[in-house]
Amino acid sequence: MAKDNKKMVDAITSMDEDFAKWYTDIVKKAELIEYTSVKGCMVIRPYGYAIWENIQRILDGMFKETGHENVCMPMFIPESLLQKEKDHVEGFAPEVAWVTHGGSEKLEDRLCVRPTSETLFCEHYANIVHSYRDLPKLYNQWVSVVRWEKTTRPFLRSREFLWQEGHTIHATAEEAIEETERMLNVYARFCEESLAMPVIKGRKTDSDKFAGAEATYAIEALMHDGKALQAGTSHYFGDGFAKAFEIMYTDKENKKVYPHQTSWGVTTRLIGAVIMTHGDDNGLVLPPAVAPIQAVIVPIQQFKEGVLEKARELEATLKAAGIRVKVDDSDNSPGWKFAEYEMKGVPVRIEVGPKDIEQNQCVIVTRHNREKSFVSLEGIEAAVEGKLREVHDGLYKAALENRERRTYACTSMDEISDVLQKNGDGFIKAMWCGEEECEDKVKEATGVGSRCIPFEQEKLSEVCVCCGKPAKCMVYFGKAY
RNA sequence: CGGGGCGUAACUCAGUUUGGUAGAGUGCUUGCUUUGGGAGCAAGAUGCCGCAGGUUCAAGUCCUGUCGCCCCGACCA
Numbered sequence: 414m415a416k417d418n419k420k421m422v423d424a425i426t427s428m429d430e431d432f433a434k435w436y437t438d439i440v441k442k443a444e445l446i447e448y449t450s451v452k453g454c455m456v457i458r459p460y461g462y463a464i465w466e467n468i469q470r471i472l473d474g475m476f477k478e479t480g481h482e483n484v485c486m487p488m489f490i491p492e493s494l495l496q497k498e499k500d501h502v503e504g505f506a507p508e509v510a511w512v513t514h515g516g517s518e519k520l521e522d523r524l525c526v527r528p529t530s531e532t533l534f535c536e537h538y539a540n541i542v543h544s545y546r547d548l549p550k551l552y553n554q555w556v557s558v559v560r561w562e563k564t565t566r567p568f569l570r571s572r573e574f575l576w577q578e579g580h581t582i583h584a585t586a587e588e589a590i591e592e593t594e595r596m597l598n599v600y601a602r603f604c605e606e607s608l609a610m611p612v613i614k615g616r617k618t619d620s621d622k623f624a625g626a627e628a629t630y631a632i633e634a635l636m637h638d639g640k641a642l643q644a645g646t647s648h649y650f651g652d653g654f655a656k657a658f659e660i661m662y663t664d665k666e667n668k669k670v671y672p673h674q675t676s677w678g679v680t681t682r683l684i685g686a687v688i689m690t691h692g693d694d695n696g697l698v699l700p701p702a703v704a705p706i707q708a709v710i711v712p713i714q715q716f717k718e719g720v721l722e723k724a725r726e727l728e729a730t731l732k733a734a735g736i737r738v739k740v741d742d743s744d745n746s747p748g749w750k751f752a753e754y755e756m757k758g759v760p761v762r763i764e765v766g767p768k769d770i771e772q773n774q775c776v777i778v779t780r781h782n783r784e785k786s787f788v789s790l791e792g793i794e795a796a797v798e799g800k801l802r803e804v805h806d807g808l809y810k811a812a813l814e815n816r817e818r819r820t821y822a823c824t825s826m827d828e829i830s831d832v833l834q835k836n837g838d839g840f841i842k843a844m845w846c847g848e849e850e851c852e853d854k855v856k857e858a859t860g861v862g863s864r865c866i867p868f869e870q871e872k873l874s875e876v877c878v879c880c881g882k883p884a885k886c887m888v889y890f891g892k893a894y
Numbered sequence: 895c896g897g898g899g900c901g902u903a904a905c906u907c908a909g910u911u912u913g914g915u916a917g918a919g920u921g922c923u924u925g926c927u928u929u930g931g932g933a934g935c936a937a938g939a940u941g942c943c944g945c946a947g948g949u950u951c952a953a954g955u956c957c958u959g960u961c962g963c964c965c966c967g968a969c970c971a
Binding site: 431433434437448449450451452507508529558560562563564565566569570574576631642643644645646678679680681682711712713714715716717744745746747748749750751752753755764766768769776893894 | 963
């Protein structure tokens with residue numbers, strides 16, 4: 414056993430030794446991605462894409478439940494259109510890719526490959542919104558976008574990435590603000606219920622706002638190594654974009670007024686979040702709700718009569734109960750299969766061998782804690798469902814514990830530095846006066862930047878951690894991915 | 895974009911200092927034996943040495959450029 418354990422550790426770099434290398438080992442060895450010859454553009458392989466499809470399916474259902482419709486905008490934005498909102502173009506221009514030629518013809522107005530689609534939605538809304546009766550429009554699209562990033566990492570920062578972007582337009586500011594909050598809550602609920610990942614909901618500081626937004630809200634998660642990851646954002650635009658793009662409607666009093674807008678998105682980065690929240694030294698650990706395979710059946714001595722048949726029978730039973738299940742009947746050894754599916758993060762493994770069949774039972778092993786139990790084949794569906802819940806709950810609990818353990822309340826700059834020095838990275842809770850200067854100073858002196866102003870406020874002290882002037886709010890600081 | 899490391903078989907890498915027939919382990923294929931934690935033996939297949947130029951009788955090895963990957967910063971979802 415000890416020897417075999419060592420072998421598996423050899424296959425992946427230990428996360429304590431080198432977290433970054435551990436991460437890239439996982440994405441390659443669990444067959445989530447493959448690099449291509451274009452920097453920052455990766456092949457999302459079937460196993461990785463299946464995770465995304467599950468994320469899409471669940472989220473899309475939540476969007477539809479909250480009244481949203483899917484649309485699809487073009488991939489290209491003419492430069493003149495991108496220019497219309499000043500802050501927006503300033504924020505995105507440095508990282509857009511340009512199409513300058515069509516065939517051999519040079520384009521008069523070059524085209525930007527969308528880095529985000531606010532401008533396209535605005536152009537469209539200007540065309541279709543005329544009356545208060547046309548509002549609201551609750552649109553979403555599932556597409557890929559391109560941002561010419563300088564340094565890239567699979568899922569966490571790639572030049573092309575998959576996402577969904579919701580773009581809504583409302584008659585009143587109140588309605589739009591409500592929408593912004595609603596979708597942030599949808600994201601938080603999804604992360605907790607489907608990804609088993611606790612998140613902090615809050616507002617971004619002004620320096621961290623989306624280009625062109627009046628307010629940006631985000632959910633922040635803490636990864637296993639103590640670094641923060643923004644897992645989703647929701648923006649309130651006010652009527653700024655409407656003014657820039659001349660979107661107006663006639664209200665009930667027959668007055669021409671500007672509507673109010675929002676946008677919100679999550680990306681394939683969520684897959685990176687799942688890897689870094691739940692993974693361990695044996696590989697990926699997937700939350701059952703999004704795992705492409707929820708239970709893998711490994712037949713033992715499968716050449717013996719009745720073993721494969723029993724495995725298939727079990728597969729059919731579980732499939733009928735709606736569980737995503739696979740029998741591995743390849744001629745690899747059982748030990749190989751155990752290690753393989755642990756690497757791939759399959760939440761539940763079921764072993765069936767001659768000894769089990771004699772006793773009408775099987776062995777179930779849960780991935781997150783590798784606990785083994787003997788379970789009767791009678792009513793196996795309920796048992797497996799129970800184990801999947803157990804994995805989900807276990808993952809959520811461990812992730813929450815990790816976050817709590819790595820969250821520190823600090824009341825002075827020195828304390829922040831000391832805590833980070835002593836315990837490594839994590840969330841720092843500290844009071845803030847609201848001045849950008851102090852935000853910058855904290856980052857410069859301690860290395861942690863502001864992550865968000867959480868909705869759940871605490872009063873750690875009366876004064877700003879940096880300048881000592883009266884504090885306005887508590888901020889989460891942290892190193893970010 | 896700055897600093898550092900690296901591109902040789904599917905993977906991990908040796909060979910580059912000192913130019914001279916392309917290597918190892920793992921994996922892959924076939925057969926037999928195995929099967930409750932990455933099995934054993936035997937036989938076999940696999941290379942634009944990242945790409946483009948240059949130097950040379952001769953380049954994986956030297957020179958120039960370029961593309962990509964990893965790490966640390968700055969920026970971002």
